[in-house]
Amino acid sequence: MANEPRDPVPPRQQKVQSAEVGTGVLKALAELAPSTSLSNLAEHLGMPAAKVHRYLQALIASGFAEQDPLTNHYGLGREALWVGLAALGRLDVLKVATPHLVALRKALNETCFLAVWGNKGPTVVYVEQSIGEVTLVTRVGSVLPLLGSSTGLVFDAFLPEAETAGLRQQEQALNPQALDGDALQRQRTRIRSDGLQQIHGLLLPGVNAVSAPLFATGEQLAGVITVVGTASVFTGARQDEAARHLGETARSISTRMAGVQPG
Structure with missing residues (x-):
């Protein structure tokens, strides 16, 4: 029926989707290395800047991204480097x-x-x-x-x-x-x-x-x-x-x- 509400997305699926988006932001930071602006990153991902910013803050908090205080540009953080080195x-x-x-x-x-x-x-x-x-x-x-x-x-x-x-x-x-x-x-x-x-x-x-x-x-x-x-x-x-x-x-x-x- 047209007005029937959709089933809510299960919490576990929400977490999976969130992880996929976060991984996408991380990959984009690698592709645009060494650093990039928020607007450029959002355009590269095809996502709203506000949404990208939320994920960037989470990545910064976990050490996977960092922001240059002089340029406000974003890049990969120390934790991302350790993961990369482990893969290497x-x-x-x-x-x-x-x-x-x-x-x-x-x-x-x-x-x-x-x-x-x-x-x-x-x-x-x-x-x-x-x-x-x-x-x-x-x-x-x-x-x-x-x-x-x-x-x-x-x-x-x-x-x-x-x-x-x-x-x-x-x-x-x-x-x-x-x-x-x-x-x-x-x-x-x-x-x-x-x-x-x-x-x-x-x-x-x-x-x-x-x-x-x-x-x-x-x-x-x-x-x-x-x-x-x-x-x-x-x-x-x-x-x-x-x-x-x-x-x-x-x-x-x-x-x-x-x-x-x-x-």
Whole structure:
């Protein structure tokens, strides 16, 4: 009958629906990382801003979101980072690479890190920090440029064109000095041939780096490992030595990765 009232939604179903919406807001924060305004987030979700705001307050209270007091923009909170790290801990490449990076850092006393390909590009998932008077801070969760870092250039050389094209076009539009066309293709060919990429002050002035690819079964790129150091000491013969150690480490990890069964 037309005027017959609808059955109320059971409390348990209400909780499920609420959890689904909250998860959607959390995913949207990840997609719009590192931060976004309330209006932009609401538009992205196709939801009223007032409703999104209520869920944001709940996420902030639980530590899964945070608000910048200067910009009032929202981003992922510390608890979301821990959940992400727990998920990353299940990655075979992280499990396999970690002890090798520990040994590499001890051998070179330079900062070493592992990056994997994320939805925003090359993303740092593990760091072994150098010990000494001068250290280079590379954070877990940092997203590196594709064409403006040695790590990114290795991803560009070994990933399928379809995966990198969008990010590469964005960076080239923002930086006209970025390599393009034939020059970029020659660099890819050289990186594939050498199995390494060395740079001097590309991402940061005074910072040099060398990167190498990691492969899983079927020669599928699983990640990139990088050693970074200050140009005052990490140069010349020392950087060449680091490149040799890095190449050996990358081959050891890739050999081990080839024997890891997915699942």
